[in-house]
Amino acid sequence: MNDLTYIKPQNLQEALAELSKKNEATYILAGGTDILISLKEGNIKPQYLLDISELSEIKGIKQEGEYLVFGAATTMQSIAESPIVKEKLPCLVSAAIQMASPQIRVRATIAGNLVTGSPIADTVPMFRALDTVLEIQGTGKKREVKLDDFILGYRKVDLAAGEMVTAFKVPLLKANQKANFIKVGRRNALAISVLNMAVKLTFAADKTVESARVVLGGVAATSVRAKNLEAFLTGKKMTEEVVLEAGNVVLQDATPIGDIRATAEGRKVLLSSRMVRLLEEFIN
Amino acid sequence: MQNISFTLNDKLVKVSVEPQETLLDMLRERLDLTGTKKGCEKGDCGACTVILDGEAVNSCLVLAVQVDGKSVTTIEGLEKDGELDPIQQAFIDKGAVQCGYCIPGMILSSKALLDKNPSPTEEEIRTSISGNLCRCTGYVQIVDAIKSLVK
Ligand SMILES: Cc1cc2nc3c(=O)[nH]c(=O)nc-3n(C[C@H](O)[C@H](O)[C@H](O)COP(=O)(O)OP(=O)(O)OC[C@H]3O[C@@H](n4cnc5c(N)ncnc54)[C@H](O)[C@@H]3O)c2cc1C
Ligand code: FES
Ligand code: FES
Numbered sequence: 001m002n003d004l005t006y007i008k009p010q011n012l013q014e015a016l017a018e019l020s021k022k023n024e025a026t027y028i029l030a031g032g033t034d035i036l037i038s039l040k041e042g043n044i045k046p047q048y049l050l051d052i053s054e055l056s057e058i059k060g061i062k063q064e065g066e067y068l069v070f071g072a073a074t075t076m077q078s079i080a081e082s083p084i085v086k087e088k089l090p091c092l093v094s095a096a097i098q099m100a101s102p103q104i105r106v107r108a109t110i111a112g113n114l115v116t117g118s119p120i121a122d123t124v125p126m127f128r129a130l131d132t133v134l135e136i137q138g139t140g141k142k143r144e145v146k147l148d149d150f151i152l153g154y155r156k157v158d159l160a161a162g163e164m165v166t167a168f169k170v171p172l173l174k175a176n177q178k179a180n181f182i183k184v185g186r187r188n189a190l191a192i193s194v195l196n197m198a199v200k201l202t203f204a205a206d207k208t209v210e211s212a213r214v215v216l217g218g219v220a221a222t223s224v225r226a227k228n229l230e231a232f233l234t235g236k237k238m239t240e241e242v243v244l245e246a247g248n249v250v251l252q253d254a255t256p257i258g259d260i261r262a263t264a265e266g267r268k269v270l271l272s273s274r275m276v277r278l279l280e281e282f283i284n
Numbered sequence: 285m286q287n288i289s290f291t292l293n294d295k296l297v298k299v300s301v302e303p304q305e306t307l308l309d310m311l312r313e314r315l316d317l318t319g320t321k322k323g324c325e326k327g328d329c330g331a332c333t334v335i336l337d338g339e340a341v342n343s344c345l346v347l348a349v350q351v352d353g354k355s356v357t358t359i360e361g362l363e364k365d366g367e368l369d370p371i372q373q374a375f376i377d378k379g380a381v382q383c384g385y386c387i388p389g390m391i392l393s394s395k396a397l398l399d400k401n402p403s404p405t406e407e408e409i410r411t412s413i414s415g416n417l418c419r420c421t422g423y424v425q426i427v428d429a430i431k432s433l434v435k
Contacts, residue, residue: 006286006303006349029347036345037326039304049303051350077339101415102393104327106339107346 006049012057012137012166015050020139020162022048028164029053030073031107033100034116053109058166061085070168072111072135076123080105088172091179091198095126098183111165114147117155117222122196124151124223125215126181127168129198135167144169154221176203176210182278184270194218194262195270197226201233201282209233219254219271226253229275243279247272288352293361301348308332310348311358319359319388323417330416333389334358340396342415359388362395370433371395378429382420389416394430402435409434 009015019026025047029035032053038044052058058071061082068088070079079085079096086093099105099113099122113121124147132147139162147168150158159165173179179200196217204210212233214226232249236242256267289298292315301310308325311317311334323331325344332343335357362369368376371391381387390413397404397412404412409430410423418426 004303006347008349032347032350033327033345036306036347040325049347053350100327101330102396102412103330103333103340103342103415104345107341 004046004049006051008051009055012055015052015055016137016139016162016164018048018050019164022050024161026050028115030109030112031075031104033104033108034112034118052164053107058111063088063172064169066172067169068172070110070170072165072167073109074168076100076105076108076110076113077102079110089130089170089179091181092123092126092130092170095123095181095183095196095198098122098185110168114150115157115159115165117151117157119154119220119222120194120196120218121223122183122217125196125198125217126179127170128215128223128225129181129200129213130170130173130179131200131213132171133169134165135169136163137166138163142166148225151222173200174202176205177201178203178282180278180281182274184274195256195267195274197271197275197278199278199282201238203284207284208235208237214250214253216250216254216271219256219267224253226250228252238279238282238284240283243276243283246279247276250275286349288349290351290353291355293357299348303347303349305348306344307334307336307346307348307351307356308343311343311356317358317360321385321388323385328417329386330389330393330413331386333392333416335392335396338396338399340393340412340415357392357395359391362391369395371398371430374429374432375426378425378432380421380425380429386416386418386420390418390426398430398433404430404434406431 007018009018027046027049029049029051030053052073058073060071062069076096076099080093110123113123128147133144134150136143152158181198184195198215200213202210212230214229215223216226217223229250256264258264285300287300311320321331323329327342327345333340334343337354375381393413393416409427
C-alpha cells in the first residue's frame with residue numbers, strides 16, 4: 001500500500017497553495033472519472049490527491065460581457081441543465097449530454113475532460129471550435145491561453161507545475177454565427193466516441209462564410225483543426241454542393257487510424273458522411 | 285487511515301477508511317452492505333450505483349473519503365418498516381428482475397430520477413438507466429416498472 005494523502009482544500013487560494021507546496025506526485029482530483037481508473041490500474045502513483053471538485057470559485061456558469069464563463073470544475077450535468085447554456089450555446093449542451101452515462105455526467109468536469117488529454121474527449125472539439133480561452137492559475141499568478149494552444153500533443157497540455165485550469169471563457173455566438181457538434185459512437189450511452197466533430201461558422205452579410213472553425217476528434221493523437229476544410233468553406237455560400245464537396249475535403253485534414261473501435265477505412269467513411277450531415281444544418 | 289462521518293440510509297455513521305478506498309469497497313467490506321454490487325469497477329456497468337446527495341453515482345468511482353459530511357442511500361435504505369419501497373415493489377410486480385445483479389443499481393438510478401422528477405417521459409426514464417447494464421431482461425420490463433410509478 002502506498003501512502004497516499006487525500007487533501008480537500010476549502011477554497012481556491014488554499015488549493016493553489018497546496019499545489020505549489022507539493023511535488024510531482026500531487027494530482028488534482030476533480031470528478032475522478034478518469035483519474036480514479038488510472039489510480040486503480042496503477043498507471044499513476046500519487047502521493048497527494050487534491051480534491052477540487054467542490055471549490056465554489058471554480059464551479060458554475062455565468063455571463064461576463066461577451067463571454068460565457070464556465071468554472072473549470074463545472075460538471076457535464078450542470079451544463080446540460082443550465083438555462084443560460086441552453087439559450088446561448090446549445091451546441092455545448094449537445095456535447096455534454098452525449099457523454100457517458102448520467103452517473104458519470106454528474107461527476108465529470110470540463111477541465112478533467114480536457115486535461116486528461118484523450119484524443120476523443122467529447123467536450124474538447126466544441127470548446128475549441130468556439131474559440132475558448134482558458135484561465136489558468138498558480139499561486140499569485142494568473143494567465144490566459146487559447147484552448148488551441150493549450151493542447152500540445154498526445155495527453156500533453158500546457159500546464160506548469162503548481163498550475164491548474166480555473167475557467168473556460170467561451171465567446172458568445174453573434175447573430176451571424178452558428179455552431180454545432182456531432183458525435184459518432186457505436187453505442188449511445190458509455191461509448192467513448194469513435195469520432196466527434198464541431199463546427200462554428202461566421203457569415204458575412206451576403207451569406208458567404210466569412211470564417212470557419214472546424215475541429216475533429218478521434219482522427220489523430222489530439223483533436224485537430226481541419227484547416228483545409230476551413231479554407232475550403234471560407235468565402236463560399238453553404239449550398240448542398242459545397243456541403244457534399246466538404247465531405248471529401250475533410251479527408252485531407254485527417255488520417256484516421258484503425259483501432260479496436262473502428263477500422264481506418266470505416267472511420268474515413270464515417271468522417272465524410274457525418275461531416276456532410278453536420279454541415280447540412282448550416283445550409284442557408 | 286482517515287476518519288469520516290456521513291449519513292448512510294438516514295443514519296449517521298462514523299468509519300475509518302484508507303485514502304484510496306472506494307465508496308463501493310467501504311460499503312461492501314467495512315459496512316457489510318453487499319446489496320451494492322461490484323461489476324466492472326470502472327464506471328461501465330452501473331451495478332455499483334448509489335445515491336449521493338440526491339444524485340445517482342457509480343460508487344466504484346467515488347472515494348470513501350469524499351462522502352465525508354454527505355448523504356448516501358443504498359438499496360438497503362429503501363425498505364421502510366418492513367415495507368418495500370414502491371420502486372422495489374413495481375420491479376417485482378412487472379417481472380423486471382431476472383438474475384438480479386443489475387437491479388439495485390437500476391432501482392437507485394430510477395429513484396434518483398423519480399425523486400427529482402415525479403413525471404418523467406419514457407425518454408427520460410431510458411436516459412436515467414442508460415448507465416446501468418442488464419444482461420438478462422432486455423430492459424422492457426424495467427422501463428415498464430418505472431413507468432408504472434409516473435405521477
Ligand atoms: C464509463 C466511462 C465512460 C466515459 N465516457 C466518456 C465519453 O463518452 N466521452 C468523454 O469525453 N469522456 C468519457 N469518459 C471519460 C471521463 O469521464 C471524462 O474525460 C471526464 O470529463 C473527466 O473529468 P473528471 O472531472 O472526472 O476528471 P478527473 O478524473 O478528476 O481528472 C482527469 C485529469 O484531469 C486533471 N484535472 C482535473 N481538473 C483539473 C484542473 N482544473 N486543472 C488541471 N488539471 C485538472 C486531473 O489531475 C487528471 O489528470 C468516460 C469515463 C468513464 C469511466
Ligand atoms: S462496478 Fe461501478 S460501474 Fe461497474
Ligand atoms: S436481471 Fe440479470 S443483469 Fe439485469
